[in-house]
Amino acid sequence: MLGEVFALFVSFARVTLFGFGGGPSMIPLVRAEVVEGRGWLTPEVFLDAFAFGSALPGPIVTKLAFFIGHHVAGWPGAFAALLGASLPTLLLMLIVIGLLTRAKDNKALGAAIGGIRPIVVALLLLVAWDFAPAALRVGVGAGGLVSLLPWVVAAVSLVATLKFKLHPVVLIVAGAAVGMLFSMGS
Amino acid sequence: MIPLIRTEAVDTYHWVDEDEFMEIYAVASSLPGPIATNLAGFFGRRMAGPLGSLVALLGLTLPSGVAIVALGGLYQATKDTPLVRDALAGIRPVVIALLLGVAVTFAPRALATTKGTIGVWLRAAFIAVAFLVAAFTDVHPAILIVAGAIVGLAMRGRW
Numbered sequence: 001m002l003g004e005v006f007a008l009f010v011s012f013a014r015v016t017l018f019g020f021g022g023g024p025s026m027i028p029l030v031r032a033e034v035v036e037g038r039g040w041l042t043p044e045v046f047l048d049a050f051a052f053g054s055a056l057p058g059p060i061v062t063k064l065a066f067f068i069g070h071h072v073a074g075w076p077g078a079f080a081a082l083l084g085a086s087l088p089t090l091l092l093m094l095i096v097i098g099l100l101t102r103a104k105d106n107k108a109l110g111a112a113i114g115g116i117r118p119i120v121v122a123l124l125l126l127v128a129w130d131f132a133p134a135a136l137r138v139g140v141g142a143g144g145l146v147s148l149l150p151w152v153v154a155a156v157s158l159v160a161t162l163k164f165k166l167h168p169v170v171l172i173v174a175g176a177a178v179g180m181l182f183s184m185g186s
Numbered sequence: 187m188i189p190l191i192r193t194e195a196v197d198t199y200h201w202v203d204e205d206e207f208m209e210i211y212a213v214a215s216s217l218p219g220p221i222a223t224n225l226a227g228f229f230g231r232r233m234a235g236p237l238g239s240l241v242a243l244l245g246l247t248l249p250s251g252v253a254i255v256a257l258g259g260l261y262q263a264t265k266d267t268p269l270v271r272d273a274l275a276g277i278r279p280v281v282i283a284l285l286l287g288v289a290v291t292f293a294p295r296a297l298a299t300t301k302g303t304i305g306v307w308l309r310a311a312f313i314a315v316a317f318l319v320a321a322f323t324d325v326h327p328a329i330l331i332v333a334g335a336i337v338g339l340a341m342r343g344r345w
Contacts, residue, residue, distance in 0.1 A: 014328065016218060016219045016220065017218050017219070018218060018327070018328040018331050018332075019218045019219055019220070020217075020218045020331065021215075021292070021295075022215065022220060022221045023220045023221070023222070024288045024292060025292070026220070027285075027288070028327050029327050029328065032326060032327045032328075044278075047278060047281050048261060048265075048274060048277070048278075048281075049254070049258065050281060050284075050285075051277050051278070051280070051281045051284075052254055052257045052258065052261070053254055054281075054284050056250045056253050056254055056257070057250055058187075058246070058247065058249065058250025058251070059187065059220045059222045059223060059246065059247065059250075061220045062220065062223060062246075062247040062250070062251060063247075063250050063251060063254045065251075066247070066250075066251030066252070066254050066255055067254045067255060067258045070255045070258065071258065071262075078251065078255060082243075082247055082251065085219075085220065085223070086219065086220065086223040086224075086227065086243055086247070088219070089217055089218050089219025089220075089223075089224055090219070090223060090224055090227035090228070090239070090243070092217055092218075092219070093213065093214060093217050093219070093224045093227070093228060094227075094228065094231060096213070096217070097210065097213050097228070106216060107342075108339065108342075109216055110216070111338045111339050111341075111342035111343075112334075112335035112336075112338045112339050113216060113335075113338065114298075114338045114341075114342075114345075115312075115334040115335050115336070115337040115338020115339065115340075115341065116331055116334040116335050116338060117292070117295055117296035117298075117334075118296045118297075118309050118312045118313040118316060118334065119313075119316050119330050119331055119333070119334035120292060120296065120331075121289050121292055121293050121296045121313050122313050122314075122316035122317040122320055122330075123316075123320060123327050123330065124285060124288055124289035124292065125286070125289050125313075125317055126317060126320045126321055127285055128282050128285035128286050128289065129317075129321065130321075131278075131281070131282065131285075132282055134278065135278035135279050135281060135282045136279060136282070137275065150275070150278070150279040151279070153276060153279040153280060153283075154279035154280070154282045154283050155283075156283075157279065157280045157282075157283030157284070158283040158286055158287060160283075161283055161284060161287040162287050162290060162291075168280075168284055171280045171283070171284070172277050172280055174280075175273075175276040175277040175278075175279065175280035176273035176274075176276050176277050177273075177276070178276045179272045179273045179274065179275045179276020179277060180269060180272045180273050180276065182272075182276075183268075183272050184272050184275035184276050185268065185271030185272040185273075185274060185275035186268065186271070186272065
């Protein structure tokens with residue numbers, strides 16, 4: 001128990017220290033830690049947690065930290081994961097803020113971040129890519145027109161989120177309704 | 187969320203002025219970690235020391251954290267019932283769209299360049315190479331992020 005609480009802190013500290021570019025850049029890192037690294041969550045449960053997290057307001061990484069921490073080791077786990085996700089970079093910020101605002105020349109840091117951002121996009125695309133076969137139920141179910149339904153839901157949601165800026169909670173509730181209406185899980 | 191924090195810090199409570207907020211934001215966003223928690227912790231400490239920092243952090247994260255734990259409990263208890271299985275099967279394609287949406291929204295910053303079309307193509311090619319490496323090898327994402335920083339430094343001013 002205590003070992004897992006500590007492991008949660010360390011895992012989320014690793015995530016946050018490599019998470020350049022704010023919350024979303026950390027989603028692939030969280031997955032690497034908790035699904036592939038520690039095996040705390042199956043890929044499906046991780047993505048479901050991401051779905052709930054997107055439906056709720058607040059920072060995405062700390063929501064995932066609460067969910068995963070609680071899942072692994074109850075409330076102590078949740079708080080260990082939260083502190084792991086936030087304390088290391090907060091301390092870093094408190095230490096360097098004087099230096100960075102005084103020395104206006106952040107060009108090297110800016111150049112490094114310019115190289116990290118394309119990586120973040122690639123990693124985010126990879127999370128979607130890895131999960132796509134399961135989410136789109138490739139090779140599962142009855143076949144025929146019904147098997148196109150997940151693709152339609154994904155395409156409509158993509159347009160709705162990018163073009164019409166609909167909040168994720170609307171899309172998730174709509175997705176759940178469509179899933180129940182057409183018995184997509186069977 | 188950042189504009190909401192700005193409103194609280196600048197307009198409502200006058201902790202800092204607009205210029206100082208932008209400076210602090212610039213630092214928070216160039217460091218790793220969630221920007222919102224970094225800002226909350228920073229303002230908390232500035233106003234009320236280490237305890238203020240912790241309180242601000244909890245104020246920011248606890249409400250949605252408790253909500254997701256509650257939802258998670260409901261999920262664990264019901265996820266194998268037929269109705270919830272159907273609902274989840276409808277939600278998962280939405281998640282694919284949300285993830286792609288995050289990537290697409292982030293992409294302009296990843297493609298931002300001072301070198302015109304060539305710069306954009308170089309950066310797009312870099313995204314493609316990174317994707318292939320990540321998809322077909324077992325390299326840890328953190329290694330790729332460090333590699334990206336090195337490439338960024340090496341390509342400084344060239345892309």
